[in-house]
Amino acid sequence: MTSNRGRALHDAYKRAGVNTDEATTGLNRIVQRIHRTWPQKGKLGAVQLPIGYFANAIDIGGGIGLGMCTDGVGSKAIIARQMHCYNTIGIDCVAMNVNDLICIGARPLSMVDYIAIDHADAEILDAIGEGLTDGAIQAGISISGGEIAQLKDVVNGFDLAGTAVGTVPLDKIITGRNLKPGDCIIGLASNGIHSNGLTLARKSFFDRERPLSLETRIPELEVSLGEELLRPTEIYVAEVMDIVETIATVKALVNVTSDGLLNLNRVENKHIGFRIGDMPPVPAIFDLIQRYGDVSAAEMFEVYNMGVGFCVLVGQRDIDATLKILERHGRKAWVIGHVIDDETNGVYLTRERLEGHGKRFLSL
Secondary structure (H helix, E strand, O other): OHHHHHHHHOHHHHHOOOOHHHHHHHHHHHHHHHHHHOOOOOOOOOEOOOOOOOOEEEEOOOOEEEEEEEEEOOOHHHHHHHHOOOOOHHHHHHHHHHHHHHHHOOEEEEEEEEEEEOOOOHHHHHHHHHHHHHHHHHHOOEEEEEEEEEOOOOOOOEEEEEEEEEEEEHHHOOOOOOOOOOOEEEEEEOOOOOOOOHHHHHHHHHOOOOOOOOOOOOOOOOOOHHHHHOOOOOOOHHHHHHHHHHOOOEEEEEEOOOOHHHHHHHOOOOOEEEEEOOOOOOOHHHHHHHHHHOOOHHHHHHHOOOOEEEEEEEOHHHHHHHHHHHHHOOOOEEEEEEEEEOOOOOEEEOOOOEEEEOOEEEEO
16 A cells, blocks of 8 residues: 555656656666676775765775766756756756765865757857856866767757766765764755756646746746746755864765655665654745645655755754854754654654655655
């Protein structure tokens, strides 16, 4: 019965064209194959973490790990093209990568980008480069190279992705292995949709009997609908690196992207759960997606960050010190919940009456 309910709750995203179940199956098959390429532990290039965490690291000698990850902007590129606005999408590309990389405690250093475009347009490429530069400056990294591919037979418009690298001492890789009941979950504010769930958002607003337009002004939003959907993803590098270097009890760092707060159960310790009872006010864009798209609360929390873009998990004694660092960086943050004893590795949203396991939330 649980499986059927889970599938029913996830129908909206699947109808929008995103089949996360099939993607997970495909990923599992890829992982089975690529494990054959891994060097033995202790060897140069040895992989430090299992596949499935936010980023990974390899041993490059001297007790140092080279952290790396790759990600793209997804269908947010469609909004940029429809808006004829390309100078912020590069910020999203940087953010999607560096926000994952810092989850293992790695300091981001550089990134390379990949732009696939149907036909070369110097102004568009320059605008994308402007955003990449702005994002890199925010993250404190360089853009050390990239590739532009003209693929008119493959893409309609453009796609943008990147790979980021950084360093982390091998003995200081953060994975959540030391989490224990009572540890605190601090949520850092998002500024909206970031770069996940744009397919469902577009279906909710534009694939309907009376479609809205990107120029539509909705009273709940300060800007047009298109501008809201294109708002650049927050970059959390400076404040999180400050926390990593200052707070002794940092136990896990979680980027809240696709799968929402279910990203919490990606931590290494699978014998704990997460009880969240103090979510901040939900940004208006999420209420609008839910209302216009007739999306269940469970699926909204499966797909979107719902106002919390990143989580820092620390021991009780360091709550105040962590919040002060975040305040110094101008970041809104709240204690949203705690780690609990739970062998099922669940995520429990008490106010919303939702219980999450794997990639699904169910209504209680």
